Every structure is written in C-alpha cells, then in structure tokens.
Amino acid sequence: MKQSTDLPGLIPVFPLPGALLLPRSRLPLHIFEPRYLAMLEDCLKTPHRLIGMVQPNAVPGRDESGLHKIGCAGRVTQFSETEDGRYMITLSGISRFRVQSEVDGFTAYRRCEVSWDGFDQDRAPISDTDCAFDRKVFMRLLDRYFASQDLSADWQTLEDAEDELLINSLSMLLDFSPEDKQALLEAPSLGTRRETLVTLIEYAMRGGEGDVMQ
Template structure:
C-alpha cells in the first residue's frame, strides 16, 4: 500500500475523455497510440508505476482543450501485449491529485508536477456510507439501466460493499465527461453517492421529456 512519502512530485498524464478512475478501483485500458506506448514503457521503469488519469475540458468558443486540475493516479498492476504491439493494462486507483504545472516538450506525452495535498483519505482503507438506502437506490438504478439498454449482474451489485458499488457505477455509467469529473471531485463516498443519484434522476427525467416531445 502507498503512503504519502511514496508519491512522486511528477507523473505522466493520460487525458482520456469519459475514462474515470477512483481510489481503490480498477480501470482497464487499451494502449495503442505511439506516445502512450512510450508513456507505458517509461512508467514500467519507475518504482511507483503511476499514471495520472485526467479529464480534458473544452474551452468555450475555442477548439482548444485543456485539462481539469484534479485527476486520479493509478498504478499499473497488470499488462499484456498483443501480437501487433498494443497493450491491455489495468490501473489500480491510488490517490487523487491536483495539477500544479504541466511539463511539455521533454517526452512525446504530457507530464505534470502534482500535489497530493487534501487527498489523504484516498490512501486509507475503504469508505462506508451509513446513509446509503439500497432499497430505494436499486430500483432507481434498474430503471436507468433499462432506459439505456444496459445489462449487469444484479446479484453481484446487491452483494457489493458500498464503496465498490458506488465507485464502480460512477466509473461505468455513461455520463458526460463533466459529470464524471463531478463524481471524481466528490469529497466523500456519501457525497459521491448523492451526486450519482442526482445524475441518474436527471438522466431519467431527460429521457422522459424527450419521449414526450416525440
């Protein structure tokens, strides 16, 4: 397990819209662009093997994209190479971070100086959510999955611990990048759960409104 002293001041950054990583969660990724293959090769040579996942954000009135200031770093815990040189990797979420300064020009991929201050709970044990009402939440989730044509193992969801359930749904549900960012920045598990419920309810209301218009 990582502690604060193990966390480096500079990490490689992987900006991927809609790909959310949370502490103590796992994110599978398919790496194939040459710059990110170079990033993976360099990362595997480090003792920490950390990659920072960050959501790009659009700048109004411009085609330019910048990065959100808060992301989550994951440790490469598994990787396999395909015959054509691509990689399938798994990141295990370690801690959120704040970007202090982007470093460009030294590598084909982006690196950044980061601060881990304010995210100490990410390095601890899993969170609980004592106010989580599953009897109300699960039917709501079922309606949302049905509205999006999604399927899942409902028995496994029912048995999952609070953090695993809430974080997995936050990562997997098809929300826009800005909503994913809101889930990432939630300061606690109960706050993330409240945000998740709000997003699901909004999506269901929006779907109903669209049906009425048609």
C-alpha cells in the same frame, strides 16, 4: 495509509475524455498510440508505475489543451501485449491529485507536477463509508434506470459489492458526460459521490440531455 511523501511529484498524465478512475477501483485501458506506448514503457521502468488519469478541459478559442485541476493516479497492475504491439493494461486507483503545472520536456506524452495533499482518505487502507446509504432504495432506482436505458446487469454481483465498490464502479461505468464524470471524481466523500450519482441517474431517466453538473 500511504503518505503523500511516498508518491512522486511528477507523473505522466493520460487526458482521456470520459474515462474515470477512482481510488481502490480498477480501470482497463487499451494503449495503442505511439506516445502512450512510450508513456507505458517509461512508466514500467519506475518503482511506482503510476499514470495519472485526468479529464481534458479545453477552452474554445483560448486553450484547446487544458486539463482539469483534479485527476486520479493509478498503478499499472496488469498488462499484456497483443501480436500487433498494442497493450491491454489495468490501472488500480491509488489517489486523486491536484495538477500544479504541466511540465515541458522531451517526452511525446504529457507530464504534470502534482500535489497529493487533501486526499488522505484515498490512500487509507480501508474503504470509505456512506452512513446515509439506503441500498434498497438505491437498487430500486438502479433497476428503473437500467430498464429505461435498455441495459443489462449482473444483479447478484451488484448486490454483493461493498458500498464503495458499488458506487465507484457505477460512477466509472455508466455513460455520463466528461463534466459529469469530473463532478463524480471531485466529490469529497463517498456520500457526496452517491448523491451526485443519484442526481445524474434521475436526470437521465427524465430524458435530460447535456451536462447536469455545472
């Protein structure tokens, strides 16, 4: 297990609404804004190559630049540059973190002091498990959901995926609100995340609008 002491206390953060990264999962990103190009350039110079993904948490009338307290850091494991200077990168999820404070400094991008405490399972060498997961029931629900949303899927890949990869990938890919994505991120276990995901899917199938996770 990677200990929290191996991880830096200060990391760059990318506040991107609706973009969810989870441990042991991969998130492709398209980097083109100058401040985030600078962030990537600086990140690649560090030994850990970590970028923290965190949901904005703006409070209208008070704080339009707020951040949620929990995010997930990913290591840049792939990157390629386009002819016009943009980058396509892949973040591999390492661990969730808790924002301690935002650091004012001389960078165009945002940085935060973070704590890795309480997220030991994220850094475990083996996948999280969900003993109560009934895959057949879940896949039937997923089939109905995809049909209701007019979505297609590679069902063989979904069937072959391990439980954690299946639940985390769907949590990241399905079109839920930023607040719902945050609820999926903050789920303390894979079982809780699966229960949250099922609730969101069932809510969407009932034609619900807005946030279901309060």
